[in-house]
Amino acid sequence: MGETDAASVDLEIIADGPRSKPETRLWLRMLSTTKLISTEIRKRLRAEFGATLPQFDLMAQLYREKDGLRLGEISKRTMVTNGNITGLVERLEVDGLVLRETPDGDRRVTVARLTARGTEVFAAMAAAHEGWLRDMMADVDPAVISHLWHDVGRVKSSVANHLSGAPDE
Amino acid sequence: MGETDAASVDLEIIADGPRSKPETRLWLRMLSTTKLISTEIRKRLRAEFGATLPQFDLMAQLYREKDGLRLGEISKRTMVTNGNITGLVERLEVDGLVLRETPDGDRRVTVARLTARGTEVFAAMAAAHEGWLRDMMADVDPAVISHLWHDVGRVKSSVANHLSGAPDE
DNA sequence: AAGGGATATTTCAAATGTCAAAGGTTTGAC
DNA sequence: GTCAAACCTTTGACATTTGAAATATCCCTT
Numbered sequence: 001m002g003e004t005d006a007a008s009v010d011l012e013i014i015a016d017g018p019r020s021k022p023e024t025r026l027w028l029r030m031l032s033t034t035k036l037i038s039t040e041i042r043k044r045l046r047a048e049f050g051a052t053l054p055q056f057d058l059m060a061q062l063y064r065e066k067d068g069l070r071l072g073e074i075s076k077r078t079m080v081t082n083g084n085i086t087g088l089v090e091r092l093e094v095d096g097l098v099l100r101e102t103p104d105g106d107r108r109v110t111v112a113r114l115t116a117r118g119t120e121v122f123a124a125m126a127a128a129h130e131g132w133l134r135d136m137m138a139d140v141d142p143a144v145i146s147h148l149w150h151d152v153g154r155v156k157s158s159v160a161n162h163l164s165g166a167p168d169e
Numbered sequence: 170m171g172e173t174d175a176a177s178v179d180l181e182i183i184a185d186g187p188r189s190k191p192e193t194r195l196w197l198r199m200l201s202t203t204k205l206i207s208t209e210i211r212k213r214l215r216a217e218f219g220a221t222l223p224q225f226d227l228m229a230q231l232y233r234e235k236d237g238l239r240l241g242e243i244s245k246r247t248m249v250t251n252g253n254i255t256g257l258v259e260r261l262e263v264d265g266l267v268l269r270e271t272p273d274g275d276r277r278v279t280v281a282r283l284t285a286r287g288t289e290v291f292a293a294m295a296a297a298h299e300g301w302l303r304d305m306m307a308d309v310d311p312a313v314i315s316h317l318w319h320d321v322g323r324v325k326s327s328v329a330n331h332l333s334g335a336p337d338e
Numbered sequence: 339a340a341g342g343g344a345t346a347t348t349t350c351a352a353a354t355g356t357c358a359a360a361g362g363t364t365t366g367a368c
Numbered sequence: 369g370t371c372a373a374a375c376c377t378t379t380g381a382c383a384t385t386t387g388a389a390a391t392a393t394c395c396c397t398t
Binding site for chain 2: 020021024025029030031033034035036038040043044079130133134136137139140141142144145149154158160162163164
């Protein structure tokens, strides 16, 4: 019968290429690790809060900006395309977690911000979220974690400087 | 008028939480970095080969197993859910890159493997793929890359051991 | 050989994601 | 003032993803 269907990713035998270049091996490992974590977070968000990961991301942005954010700004911060923000915010508004309004100055703009209830709900989600991550990474030395944070930052910078779209200069 | 709409992700100012726990900060940074890279790879795969990232992942698995793989096995290795494999393989079959067959022994099973043309096409994609990654990570010290590979592996192991689904024992 | 339970794949609805174009608004040059 | 260009959001057409349920097949016990 219908079971959980989720690819029960047993572990790290996911096939990081054995004879690939270092950059490729790192990439594959980052990709599978990220997917592992996000699948887990998605599962827990759904189970405990009935929320999705994109919704969580969006609310996280609004949580930091009590005055709200323009939709375009949300798009940039979450790396979610514009067209997508519309529906996302719409659903959150229906749930009473987010509220949309047009500022007086510029009627092209729509600003979204958390409702009181949205703020409350997000605070709970964020706390849980942090706990989940701490649990999942419990076996990793704290020093390694901050070191990783630093080095992944280097990778991110390098990548950002070598995109095909906008060569930075 | 209709422009490119893609959230022109300028760089690392994506908002890694400033006062979050280290684990959360690492997670957010890994997530945004991964997204940055995969968006770029997706773009190039599409432009140069007319392929999608999941298709590439799938073919990568088949490339290593000349005798083919069961769909469920592909699902586990690529972390793509079962339901997804079906359509993915279907499209690749239409394109003549992959071929499906049911082994005599067990008619529940479907085995997919690359066609001659699929093998050829994938080899080209893999070479390009490796080059893109080398370019993107060009500013990162090789020692940092292999160190990262190692440490991300630790994170992955830890996470794998703390999933809600199968607590390992 | 019949049935229950496990396996493997497929199907389905809802949410998300991309890309491209269309709608309103504002701004600035004239 | 008026018009064109720039700006912000929404729409629309589709492909993909997820989670869960439905199908189909096999295996084991009786």
